[in-house]
Amino acid sequence: MNKLKLYSGPLSMFGAKVEIAVREKGIEFDLVMVPFDFERGYTPKHPEVLRINPKWQVPVLIDEGVQLFDSTQIFEYLEDRWPEQPLWPHSIAARAEARKQEHCSDEVFFPHVIRLMGMRANPDPVEAQEWKNATAAIEAYYLGMEQWLQDHEYIAGQFSYADIAFYMAQFFAARHTVPLTAQHPRLLAWRGRMIDRPAVRLVVTAMADYLRSQGQMVPQLGDQAT
Numbered sequence: 220m221n222k223l224k225l226y227s228g229p230l231s232m233f234g235a236k237v238e239i240a241v242r243e244k245g246i247e248f249d250l251v252m253v254p255f256d257f258e259r260g261y262t263p264k265h266p267e268v269l270r271i272n273p274k275w276q277v278p279v280l281i282d283e284g285v286q287l288f289d290s291t292q293i294f295e296y297l298e299d300r301w302p303e304q305p306l307w308p309h310s311i312a313a314r315a316e317a318r319k320q321e322h323c324s325d326e327v328f329f330p331h332v333i334r335l336m337g338m339r340a341n342p343d344p345v346e347a348q349e350w351k352n353a354t355a356a357i358e359a360y361y362l363g364m365e366q367w368l369q370d371h372e373y374i375a376g377q378f379s380y381a382d383i384a385f386y387m388a389q390f391f392a393a394r395h396t397v398p399l400t401a402q403h404p405r406l407l408a409w410r411g412r413m414i415d416r417p418a419v420r421l422v423v424t425a426m427a428d429y430l431r432s433q434g435q436m437v438p439q440l441g442d443q444a445t
Contacts, residue, residue: 227250320381414441
């Protein structure tokens with residue numbers, strides 16, 4: 220039987236999500252890191268990524284005849300294919316909450332981070348207000364999560380895909396100038412619990428090491444405030 224194959228990249232937030240999930244489940248897999256550098260990005264694109272994903276982006280997952288490319292869809296496949304070590308909560312209500320929170324991390328929170336990434340790549344004084352708006356939206360999201368974690372050790376009660384998604388999204392927010400601070404004690408404690416998980420630590424440490432090798436800033440990984 221062929222092993223699962225995951226195509227990711229050294230700075231792929233969505234690829235890191237999938238890699239953490241695969242490692243949490245203890246699945247044997249081959250990891251292919253596609254070529255990347257800060258000048259050309261992912262050019263030239265890996266041929267398997269081009270073949271499988273019409274958006275030409277990692278992550279791409281191959282499992283025998285199954286070929287997938289969206290991190291959330293890959294989460295659903297992993298849960299169906301390897302139900303052991305479940306990463307969605309058991310109860311219907313908690314599972315729905317976890318799915319909602321995972322979706323919000325990707326589609327509500329992370330777009331603001333993408334705006335900051337784009338503005339840092341193309342600095343323009345005209346975009347100063349847009350920078351402030353994106354930063355304010357990220358900080359408001361932090362405050363909402365700080366309140367949410369008042370009653371939760373993990374985002375959906377138990378460790379889940381929702382935690383994986385928000386941990387990686389927050390890593391990129393911190394990298395692009397909006398870190399957690401002492402005003403977020405519950406979020407900091409949650410982040411400390413996350414980095415204590417071997418799968419999370421392995422994946423995010425590799426990403427941090429890559430950033431350092433390129434002379435890039437690395438944000439805090441655990442429960443320390445910036």
